[in-house]
Structure formats: C-alpha cells, structure tokens
Amino acid sequence: xxxxxxxxxxxxxxxxxxxxxxxxxxxxxxxxxxxxxxxxxxxxxxxxxxxxxxxxxxxxxxxxxxxxxxxxxxxxxxxxxxxxxxxxxxxxxxxxxxxxxxxxxxxxxxxxx
Amino acid sequence: xxxxxxxxxxxxxxxxxxxxxxxxxxxxxxxxxxxxxxxxxxxxxxxxxxxxxxxxxxxxxxxxxxxxxxxxxxxxxxxxxxxxxxxxxxxxxxxxxxxxxxxxxxxxxxx
Numbered sequence: 001x002x003x004x005x006x007x008x009x010x011x012x013x014x015x016x017x018x019x020x021x022x023x024x025x026x027x028x029x030x031x032x033x034x035x036x037x038x039x040x041x042x043x044x045x046x047x048x049x050x051x052x053x054x055x056x057x058x059x060x061x062x063x064x065x066x067x068x069x070x071x072x073x074x075x076x077x078x079x080x081x082x083x084x085x086x087x088x089x090x091x092x093x094x095x096x097x098x099x100x101x102x103x104x105x106x107x108x109x110x111x112x113x
Numbered sequence: 114x115x116x117x118x119x120x121x122x123x124x125x126x127x128x129x130x131x132x133x134x135x136x137x138x139x140x141x142x143x144x145x146x147x148x149x150x151x152x153x154x155x156x157x158x159x160x161x162x163x164x165x166x167x168x169x170x171x172x173x174x175x176x177x178x179x180x181x182x183x184x185x186x187x188x189x190x191x192x193x194x195x196x197x198x199x200x201x202x203x204x205x206x207x208x209x210x211x212x213x214x215x216x217x218x219x220x221x222x223x224x
Binding site: 004033035040041042043044045048056058090092100101102103104105106107109 | 148202212215216
C-alpha cells in the first residue's frame with residue numbers, strides 16, 4: 001500500500017518564475033491538503049481539496065493555486081515566485097469523513113534564487 | 114486568532130524521560146495531534162487526543178486537558194534516534210479539515 005508520494009523532491013527556480021508541484025494521496029484517501037514549511041518553522045496550511053474543489057484555504061495570496069484530479073491526485077501551482085517562497089512544500093492526505101490524522105508525503109524542497 | 118506554543122529546544126540524555134509541553138488557543142477544537150519530524154523529512158504521526166486524559170503508545174504518551182488548552186508529549190527510555198523536531202497540531206474545525214501547527218520543539222538526545 002503506497003503512502004503519499006510527491007514530485008519532484010527538489011526544485012530550483014528564479015524569482016518571477018512559475019512552479020507546479022504534484023502529489024498522489026495514500027490509497028483510499030479522498031482529501032489532499034497542502035502545507036508550506038519554512039526552515040525552523042511548523043507547517044502552515046495553504047489549502048485543501050476534496051471532490052476536485054478547494055474546500056478550505058489558509059492565509060496565502062492568490063499566487064498559490066491548486067487542482068485536484070478525478071483520481072484524487074493534486075497539484076500546487078505558485079506564480080510569480082518570490083525569494084520568500086523558498087520552503088519545504090508538504091502534501092497530506094486524509095479521509096474527509098474520518099477523525100483520523102493526515103498523512104504526509106516526503107515533501108518538495110523549493111529554492112527560489 | 115489561532116496560537117499554538119511549544120518550547121523551541123530541549124535536551125536530554127539516553128534512557129531519560131522528557132516531557133514536551135504544548136498550549137493552544139484556537140477558534141474551535143476537534144483534536145490535538147503530535148508529529149515527529151527528522152531533519153529534511155516529512156512529519157510522521159505519533160499520537161492523537163480528542164478527549165481529556167492520557168493516551169499511551171509504547172514509549173510515547175500524550176496528555177490533553179481541553180479546559181486548560183494544554184497537552185504534553187512524554188517520551189520514555191530516550192534513544193539517540195529520538196533526536197528530532199516534535200510538532201504539536203490542533204484541528205480547530207470538524208473532521209477532515211486543516212491542522213494548525215506550532216513551530217515545533219527540537220529535541221537533542223545525547224549519550
């Protein structure tokens with residue numbers, strides 16, 4: 001049973017560019033949440049997708065957008081990259097109806113130069 | 114606002130017991146979670162409390178007091194591999210919704 005997978009593992013971009021990160025949830029899960037974790041900080045919630053729609057959103061600008069596909073996988077897009085967007089981007093999957101926790105993928109480390 | 118506080122750093126020696134505290138103030142409460150995160154890796158789930166009291170799972174235990182907005186993670190018989198960041202997270206809304214994380218406590222275990 002595969003856990004949460006993310007790609008790519010590492011990425012280097014320059015300011016102003018756009019980036020797309022990908023996530024496949026744990027088998028049986030229907031909800032995907034994205035978090036940004038800056039160095040030395042806890043993860044910060046970006047948004048959550050369920051049934052291909054954005055269900056909940058944290059305090060992030062519109063430059064951050066996402067998508068969920070019919071197979072429950074998800075993408076995170078960031079436009080007009082800033083130096084401050086450099087972070088570990090974590091995807092977490094869960095069952096919307098369950099009380100259980102979210103399970104995290106290995107993350108994508110993004111460096112913006 | 115939403116606020117979760119935990120100590121930044123703690124140190125302990127192998128074989129000892131350490132308690133990591135977490136206090137929270139959130140708009141709602143529907144569960145508190147503890148995660149372990151080794152450097153450069155994803156957080157891994159350790160424990161979950163939604164009712165007051167102690168939950169024990171091997172060398173790890175977690176306690177919750179909802180009236181005090183307080184939790185702790187207790188690690189017994191510390192091992193070097195327990196050196197990691199420990200994240201306290203609260204789910205303020207209904208099941209399936211986002212978690213709010215503290216900044217994490219970096220635990221260093223020495224021999």
